[in-house]
Ligand code: C2O
């Protein structure tokens with residue numbers, strides 16, 4: 187390689203190393219129509235909507251303790267808003283139209299500006315008509331670096347998605363009642379960083395940090411990682427107190443994230459990230475391996491913890507959330523704006539799901555908590571479908587049957603007929619959404635909210 191080629195390839199490399207972090211002036215993120223090759227090259231391109239003409243949107247990166255200052259400009263034919271998924275941020279910056287801000291109309295700009303108390307792997311996505319806008323491509327990774335990051339040779343982010351495309355490259359239609367009342371918009375093509383089965387070359391002996399983010403509309407990925415050894419170090423952005431060996435099957439529900447630190451020690455010539463489907467495993471990304479054989483490395487340390495808000499289980503407020511509806515669910519009626527509607531009238535309004543008998547976001551919060559109060563919410567899934575329940579603004583722990591607390595998460599998968607209890611300390615004031623991240627379910631009624639009053 188001559189010097190010129192070398193400089194050329196450097197310039198083209200994505201700015202992923204922490205050395206490249208210049209502290210921001212205000213950034214601008216433009217939401218606009220965007221055309222990109224998504225299907226294999228022999229098929230037509232796809233008309234998407236994207237941030238800054240890239241699908242997925244460019245990685246936004248900052249350091250823990252800094253601020254993120256981003257003007258979002260909307261040039262789409264629809265109103266939008268941006269949610270910074272998993273960040274424990276200022277409520278006014280949470281990006282929920284009608285709850286925390288007015289929607290950003292066509293031609294308008296919204297100035298987001300917030301502190302970053304936590305390190306970890308997050309993502310940003312449209313929170314307006316999200317079943318459609320996220321599917322069209324309005325999402326990207328949001329990485330907050332630890333002030334003292336772990337020592338790795340490569341830090342790689344994988345935004346996973348499954349998109350539903352027609353053979354002519356167009357997105358399948360969105361007005362689909364079957365999606366709203368069943369599992370949601372399950373795609374027909376798996377993507378990692380917008381690409382079909384991309385390759386990321388690695389060297390034997392390297393230690394990698396892999397950040398997996400699910401931007402899928404509704405599919406729960408069951409993933410396997412072959413050809414590397416390592417640990418799960420964080421879930422939904424939050425460090426585990428103790429790194430755990432990577433399980434055979436990593437379940438990643440919509441919106442969830444997992445951070446892995448792995449060593450490339452295999453004698454094979456490739457490591458593979460696999461998605462397990464009913465009829466077998468498929469590569470979703472691969473890592474061609476080069477270099478001479480190496481010895482196994484030492485185990486890694488836990489990531490430095492983020493600020494902790496301990497839960498007072500014994501004195502916690504309790505609440506329950508009954509999840510009802512959907513096909514084969516037998517929900518007869520639900521309230522909408524204070525009015526009782528039968529299943530037929532609900533369907534006429536595109537509503538198929540209810541939380542505690544209410545379809546759609548109610549005027550009154552599910553809970554009005556005082557700042558610092560602990561709460562336990564028992565969630566019962568009385569439906570035939572899984573739901574990925576997401577709380578904005580605060581992470582929670584699952585309360586296991588033996589009373590132990592699970593790791594901090596912002597999204598928990600609730601399988602059909604399952605009951606799970608979550609608990610958290612209401613440490614962040616504001617109005618916070620609690621909804622299903624199967625985006626069709628949210629659109630069709632599965633969303634409520636919680637108020638934390640200072
Ligand atoms: Cu990822 Cu309410 O959102």
Ligand code: CU
Nearest residue numbers: 573622624627
């Ligand atoms: Cu759901």
